Amino acid sequence: MSVVALSLGCSRGVRPDSAVAGTxxxxxxxxxxxxxxxxxxxxxxxxxxxxxxxxxxxxxxxxxxxxxxxxxxxxxxxxxxxxxxxxxxxxxxxxxxxxxxxxxxxxxxxxxxxxxxxxxxxxxxxxxxxxxxxxxxxxxxxxxxxxxxAFDRKFWTNQAEVQLAEALAATNKACGSKLTSTVAWDSVTDEQINEMSFGSYCVGPLESLQKLCERSDEAKRTIQQKVQTVECRVDPKAALKLEAQKVIWSVTSGETVQPEATTTFFTDNL
Incomplete structure (x- = not known):
């Protein structure tokens, strides 16, 4: 901050255990x-x-x-x-x-x-x-x-769910679909919640599906017929799979399947 320094004393003592002790x-x-x-x-x-x-x-x-x-x-x-x-x-x-x-x-x-x-x-x-x-x-x-x-697991999972719901709504609007989405929270540790922004990590496949639907009516019809739900989870390696009508989106700390590869996967497998 480029401001003029003010030499001030404190009007009262600071507790020894304070985060600002000594300042x-x-x-x-x-x-x-x-x-x-x-x-x-x-x-x-x-x-x-x-x-x-x-x-x-x-x-x-x-x-x-x-x-x-x-x-x-x-x-x-x-x-x-x-x-x-x-x-x-x-x-x-x-x-x-x-x-x-x-x-x-x-x-x-x-x-x-x-x-x-x-x-x-x-x-x-x-x-x-x-x-x-x-x-x-x-x-x-x-x-x-x-x-x-203090750490609040419920707060951060709720934040991720809200962000995911917004992406899901945008995808369903673009695709004319009724997709659902879930996060396998039992696969996610507290430490990983601290490290990773799951709202950002988990929207990847939804954003790719949305973009495909915005490109063509054929993509809309295909996604409506072949995809019902998208699950986000933590696994040892980032991956994207399609099982029956379920997209399984695996993430790991610092790594997701990149957007271009995600779009290519859907183009090749749907």
Missing amino acids: KPVTGKVYSNEAGEKITLIGLEPGDAHKALVAFEGTKSELDGQVLVASVGEERRETQYWTLWRGRKQRFVTVNDRGGYQDLVFSNVNHTDYTYLKPDTAKTGALKVEKVFERYQDLEGDKKYQALL
Whole structure:
């Protein structure tokens, strides 16, 4: 953040077990947009701790009202803020240096929606960075807040199911079909849920079927006749199979069957 450093002391002590123990707030910048979203970034010293606080307001997400401690990383001309949420390391905020001006990219919890915010000079001028620091300390002692940081398997499986349902609806609309989809959650460990975004991994075959249907009526008829359901699961190796009228889409950490190969498989086997 290219803001003027403010030498501030803390008005009260920080608990020894706090994630911000040994730091103090020294910089602050507010970003906003016309939709009413506001994200505040508070830099923490010492600088080699690579930590910041991120406060959310007006984002229409469960993050509103929360202040999260972030690990700060630099990559080329962007600054990334990594935070813990529901047991997973998440990057909700990225600040881009556009060569003379900045913008902040905010991605929601499920990483399907992205919005842009600009530096807000007036709000930055009125910012009390120590108040945000104290707000975070208050939240750290709140049981409800701590529960939102703990791993939540049901939350992440529900997020994936919602994303999958959206892709399924788009496919059925394009194909004039009544396909169903499932995820074999019993094949997925908690560790894999932490590592992988199943909503993104599992939509692959549905997106390929949709594109085929958009190309030709023949593809629509074929898919209506030969496919009833799509199952996503974790297996030792990424694979795509068709058994009876069931598509079995196997994924593994860091690997899926690529879109071109998926489309070729359906073209050759349906």
